[in-house]
Amino acid sequence: MLNVEKVNLHYGAAQALRGVSLTAEMGRITCVLGRNGVGKSSLLRAITGQHPLSGGSIGFNDVKLDGMAPYNRAKQGVGYVPQGREIFPLLTVKENLESGYAPLKRSERFIPNEIFSLFPVLHTMLGRRGGDLSGGQQQQLAIGRALVTRPKILVLDEPTEGIQPSIIKDIGRAIRYLRDSTGMAILLVEQYLDFCRELADHVYIMDRGEIVHEGAAETLDTQEARQHLTV
Numbered sequence: 001m002l003n004v005e006k007v008n009l010h011y012g013a014a015q016a017l018r019g020v021s022l023t024a025e026m027g028r029i030t031c032v033l034g035r036n037g038v039g040k041s042s043l044l045r046a047i048t049g050q051h052p053l054s055g056g057s058i059g060f061n062d063v064k065l066d067g068m069a070p071y072n073r074a075k076q077g078v079g080y081v082p083q084g085r086e087i088f089p090l091l092t093v094k095e096n097l098e099s100g101y102a103p104l105k106r107s108e109r110f111i112p113n114e115i116f117s118l119f120p121v122l123h124t125m126l127g128r129r130g131g132d133l134s135g136g137q138q139q140q141l142a143i144g145r146a147l148v149t150r151p152k153i154l155v156l157d158e159p160t161e162g163i164q165p166s167i168i169k170d171i172g173r174a175i176r177y178l179r180d181s182t183g184m185a186i187l188l189v190e191q192y193l194d195f196c197r198e199l200a201d202h203v204y205i206m207d208r209g210e211i212v213h214e215g216a217a218e219t220l221d222t223q224e225a226r227q228h229l230t231v
């Protein structure tokens with residue numbers, strides 16, 4: 001289980017996270033909803049080690065993550081799909097997937113077939129440059145690359161952003177499959193309420209750097225959620 005406790009995060013004098021606490025359980029999909037600029041990406045940067053905390057702590061399966069380099073967090077099983085995908089545009093699909101080998105032992109350095117079962121288009125396009133893929137295909141590639149690292153928790157930053165509905169469905173199916181077949185924890189941040197409601201087991205809502213609601217997905221008050229999502 002991921003355990004985020006009373007986390008603060010600053011950019012200079014500006015505070016982006018204020019005492020954020022949440023958990024993401026194994027075998028469950030946890031979704032953090034919030035509109036632009038409320039601190040969702042900052043939360044994921046704190047978890048993956050892209051930005052230091054100014055207070056609080058983060059643990060995963062009883063290992064303290066805060067203070068650990070991003071590379072070592074990946075070794076602990078934290079897989080990250082960043083906002084905007086951040087794939088390497090001049091590398092091929094295969095090379096992009098292989099960039100996930102870094103935290104793995106030599107014997108584990110292969111691309112699991114499961115990734116191609118989830119996203120067959122990646123197999124078809126193995127030799128194509130990442131930059132030539134559509135936005136949706138790049139998102140599938142970014143998820144595939146994170147899966148190459150054999151994560152125990154998959155952390156996704158707005159996986160539906162700028163993606164066509166048919167691929168959003170494929171991504172939703174893949175996330176559900178990963179939860180059910182591997183028992184990994186999945187933490188995603190989103191602005192897209194319906195995607196979150198359909199997929200999540202547990203939902204948090206963030207506003208201005210704070211968690212303002214927490215509950216089971218089926219008890220989510222959509223009116224209240226929409227209020228937090230509209231500017």
Ligand SMILES: Nc1ncnc2c1ncn2[C@@H]1O[C@H](COP(=O)(O)OP(=O)(O)OP(=O)(O)O)[C@@H](O)[C@H]1O
Pocket residue numbers: 011014016034035036037038039040041042043083
């Ligand atoms: N590198 C940075 N330097 C200074 N301020 C930043 C930086 N990154 C984010 N911020 C600020 O921190 C706050 C939270 O931003 P964050 O990106 O975490 O929000 P978000 O909810 O993920 O929004 P978005 O959906 O737009 O990514 C915002 O006010 C943003 O302007």
